[in-house]
Amino acid sequence: MTARIDSFEVRVFETETRSTRDHHGHRHPGPLAAAHEALVTVRDSEGAEGHVLTPVRNVREDAFADPLLRGLVGRPVMSVEQVMRDVVMAQRGNPVDIADRRIAVVDELLWDLIGVRAGAPVWRLLGGAQERVRAYASTMCGDEIEGGLATPEDYARFARQLVEQGYRAIKLHTWFPPVAFAPSVKRDIEACAAVREAVGPDVDLMLDGYHWYNRQEALTIGRAIEELGFRWFEEPMEEVSITAYRWLSDQLDIPVIGPETASGRNLSRGDWAHFGAVDILRIGPQNGGGITSSMKALHMAESLGMTCEIHGNGAASLAVVAATYASQFYERGLLHPHSDYDWLPPHLSGQVDPLDDDGGVTLHERPGIGQQIDLDHIRRHTVRAYEVTA
């Protein structure tokens, strides 16, 4: 008999953080501070376990245990389509509680367990194309912090440091409200020019700036970074209008990439590809509905002669990037001059994505998704927990 989902366990635990979030959700460096995070565990009928770490907001019991997890007990572990079909169908009537980000937690959890059961890293089970992936340094958004990312010169100085650390590709996130002078087409272009000047012609550069520019503003920036030899132009307009993105892609030679945030998993990416809205597709496990839907978008992209770049850092994103040849980069970050990405919070025993001297990340060989979680620490620092059983 095939192994079945026996129970889920959700633990909220105390740990430490060195970043804060503004009210738009953008991360900035912060002082070392106590923080809460959640560990979700799935256990199958043969006692095997899968684990996923997720923000506490994703696991509120009345929104996560009940409409989502409880219905999955008894489902076969090795048949991720059955589980994901069920949660996608449940999403229609519960679009807030069963959000794509919560769906993604379930999907990653299952893949971790599938990998553990199979005794293989998930990135290999999914295709295992790339044993080493190229990373790009993904900066935090601009700010007004002294010596931070407040000026084009700040970005230039930081870019030089990143190249010294080994990075061969850098993606700038520029300024957003509530920064006083944001958004600014002029300043975004100045930052891009300063960074290109600082790192020279051989470092790949990408821009991911303010997401609510209009067509003309986007075109102005696009032309400027096209001339600066940037590698791609990401999300300058709200990612809901295929028409607007099609218009922009038609004007520009520089590849336009998206949509990172569109709902609808791989199906919305089908529309963006079919209607020529972008040159490079984009999806990520966390906000694209999980590893399964991300893989489908990658397979579609390959079938249409496109590439598809994967949003976000961490074990699941890394697994998806490495799985096929359709992704060219792993997003490593977010990074800031005042922040140490390689600092480990106490609930982790190792980094999944150590950077090598030439801007790459070599994939691990651990069964499952590959996170290195200190389960003992989490058990000792659990502040509340619940179980979901039949």
Add this chain to the structure above:
Amino acid sequence: MTARIDSFEVRVFETETRSTRDHHGHRHPGPLAAAHEALVTVRDSEGAEGHVLTPVRNVREDAFADPLLRGLVGRPVMSVEQVMRDVVMAQRGNPVDIADRRIAVVDELLWDLIGVRAGAPVWRLLGGAQERVRAYASTMCGDEIEGGLATPEDYARFARQLVEQGYRAIKLHTWFPPVAFAPSVKRDIEACAAVREAVGPDVDLMLDGYHWYNRQEALTIGRAIEELGFRWFEEPMEEVSITAYRWLSDQLDIPVIGPETASGRNLSRGDWAHFGAVDILRIGPQNGGGITSSMKALHMAESLGMTCEIHGNGAASLAVVAATYASQFYERGLLHPHSDYDWLPPHLSGQVDPLDDDGGVTLHERPGIGQQIDLDHIRRHTVRAYEVTA
């Protein structure tokens, strides 16, 4: 360390058959006769094995061992993309020896080994959507055999028998040269009408006839079977012109399905989908480059709101059909009044696709692709063999 491909072994063995092939490759019933078939085995660095059965023509040593298998020794087992990328790149310079059908043998072999290593059926690892699939009875092509498939009435009588056996869906292959009166638009339509009359309105019917009709002939047949309530219309024209299929699909309401035979794996299916050449996509592991490329075509189809039906019977096709919700049928056949599909040749110890009373096939739970091969029989009846090592 990840397990690596250590060696391949190819055995040509003596077995028995009850079918013959005409010079176009179409199968017809034949007397019980001696026959040769091949077993390909992959062995990894930890001693695990995967197996695939294939026609002898696929394993000629100078075409299979050398340009194809020898370069794969040392590759990681659990990273099918690495191996398939390599064979696809090698195919460009060796398009005859490294044909899609030989590539497919390698891909299925790896998936069988991956499933064995993971201790899971491949159909579950690939998504495991459907624990039971609907089958359609796929007839052999028409002939001039007394009591065979020589007349519309023969098809009607056989269709009634198939429904009695449990089938709830039937696909007709009609007449091809060298049958004296083939092709015939009129007779194809008569056969379809006779079968609909025989089985009533509740059995799903499909037509897969002569593949070299022109647009007008195809439209005439399509309109007729549209009125007979057929479920799909398959390959009435040569599957090289997207333009011709787009024209036909635009005229007809009945879904046009294809391409079964197009080269180019999932990438050619990308073109057929993008340009609206068909309503339902089609690919199969055997002639579409394997399980991996078939899965990519399915994932693309789902991402574009399409379905994709899988060509061919056997363990690999069954695994691909069951993996997602994007396929609605398993092709069980080929069937003929004088032929017993459930007859087991002596090198098999069981059928992978037993039909139930309501036209379905319940999936097995065997690790790997799920073939039930009698390895002892094959060893005792081997007529020649070769090994491929580093």
